Amino acid sequence: MSDRAYIIRNYRPEDFGELVQLAARVEKIEKSYCCTSSQNLVESLGRPNHFPENNLFVVEMAGDIVGYLDVMPELNIGRAVLSYLVHPEHRRKGFDKRLVECAIDRAGELKVKIAHVNIPQGNAMAKRLFSKMGFRFVRRFLELRLDLSEAKVPRIDQITSPCRHLRGGEEGKLMEIQNRSFANTWGYSPNTVKDITYLTGLPSCSLEDIIMAWDADRPIAYCWTKIKPGEDEAVGRGKGRIYMLGVDLDWRGRGMGKQVLLSGLSHLKSKGIRIVELTVDSENKAACALYRSVGFEVWTSGLWYEKVLA
Numbered sequence: 673m674s675d676r677a678y679i680i681r682n683y684r685p686e687d688f689g690e691l692v693q694l695a696a697r698v699e700k701i702e703k704s705y706c707c708t709s710s711q712n713l714v715e716s717l718g719r720p721n722h723f724p725e726n727n728l729f730v731v732e733m734a735g736d737i738v739g740y741l742d743v744m745p746e747l748n749i750g751r752a753v754l755s756y757l758v759h760p761e762h763r764r765k766g767f768d769k770r771l772v773e774c775a776i777d778r779a780g781e782l783k784v785k786i787a788h789v790n791i792p793q794g795n796a797m798a799k800r801l802f803s804k805m806g807f808r809f810v811r812r813f814l815e816l817r818l819d820l821s822e823a824k825v826p827r828i829d830q831i832t833s834p835c836r837h838l839r840g841g842e843e844g845k846l847m848e849i850q851n852r853s854f855a856n857t858w859g860y861s862p863n864t865v866k867d868i869t870y871l872t873g874l875p876s877c878s879l880e881d882i883i884m885a886w887d888a889d890r891p892i893a894y895c896w897t898k899i900k901p902g903e904d905e906a907v908g909r910g911k912g913r914i915y916m917l918g919v920d921l922d923w924r925g926r927g928m929g930k931q932v933l934l935s936g937l938s939h940l941k942s943k944g945i946r947i948v949e950l951t952v953d954s955e956n957k958a959a960c961a962l963y964r965s966v967g968f969e970v971w972t973s974g975l976w977y978e979k980v981l982a
């Protein structure tokens with residue numbers, strides 16, 4: 673089949689359902705190989721200031737969507753993050769180079785200096801494609817996993833002050849501590865209250881899943897957990913995630929990171945979660961040491977590739 677049978681076009685709102693179904697189908701077939709997930713896609717499509725009609729390209733063949741490439745702009749740090757997915761039956765058909773070119777052109781129009789893409793370590797095809805298109809490996813992010821049935825985690829009712837669940841109306845405080853904790857961290861794009869309100873309002877998020885430590889009315893540390901229903905198929909229950917975790921610079925090295933992490937883990941345990949996962953930059957020595965100290969182990973990794981745009 674000629675690669676010209678594949679049409680690359682901009683996303684339209686009516687593509688939403690088909691696109692999410694495609695991502696869910698591919699995710700099921702080859703989870704650890706996917707450069708994105710259906711949940712990431714849904715969250716990214718609605719994100720403030722994304723405009724998928726301009727920034728997302730779909731690949732269509734005989735009226736069906738068989739792949740896409742999303743260009744998420746992070747203008748405040750001058751980069752765009754690409755997320756890429758093609759159904760296995762439609763790989764090696766010759767259109768992938770055209771698709772990446774569309775994304776690079778779009779990143780250029782957005783006037784960002786850098787394009788980044790995260791590729792699972794086992795996905796040789798994506799590595800080859802992006803290398804051919806001028807991307808180079810810059811960073812390894814580790815995927816860690818913990819089995820709560822084997823970890824020493826205090827019961828949720830043993831967790832005391834200064835930690836408590838986030839309450840409605842405290843989204844600004846969450847933004848404050850998140851931006852303070854991650855200031856100048858590689859790849860972190862500071863959030864606005866609008867971003868945080870969007871993220872905490874998603875069906876996959878509950879304020880109860882966010883643990884925050886306070887010094888009077890100042891947030892000093894937090895652990896943002898998530899529960900993905902039905903993910904842990906082996907035991908027929910949800911899988912937990914440490915989505916974000918940070919400590920104010922002034923409070924580091926005093927056990928606060930460990931305290932909010934253990935609070936987050938005991939919250940997940942109280943919800944019946946057994947397996948907890950997270951992603952951490954392999955160069956973030958403090959975070960790696962913290963996660964290792966409670967028993968997290970590496971199970972795979974994702975590789976960030978970068979292209980510097982002219």
Ligand SMILES: CC(C)(COP(=O)(O)OP(=O)(O)OC[C@H]1O[C@@H](n2cnc3c(N)ncnc32)[C@H](O)[C@@H]1OP(=O)(O)O)[C@@H](O)C(=O)NCCC(=O)NCCS
Binds near residue numbers: 919926931962965
């Ligand atoms: C990672 C972070 C949360 C650690 O918070 P913290 O309050 O300083 O950590 P704690 O004092 O609770 O230390 C917890 C463990 O990590 C180890 N650790 C903390 N900082 C460390 C450092 N700079 N180097 C090596 N180990 C370190 C401690 O030795 C301790 O281990 P122990 O309990 O076995 O003694 C904090 O540095 C931070 O907010 N970083 C920026 C945001 C970030 O990177 N978040 C994680 C993203 S995945």
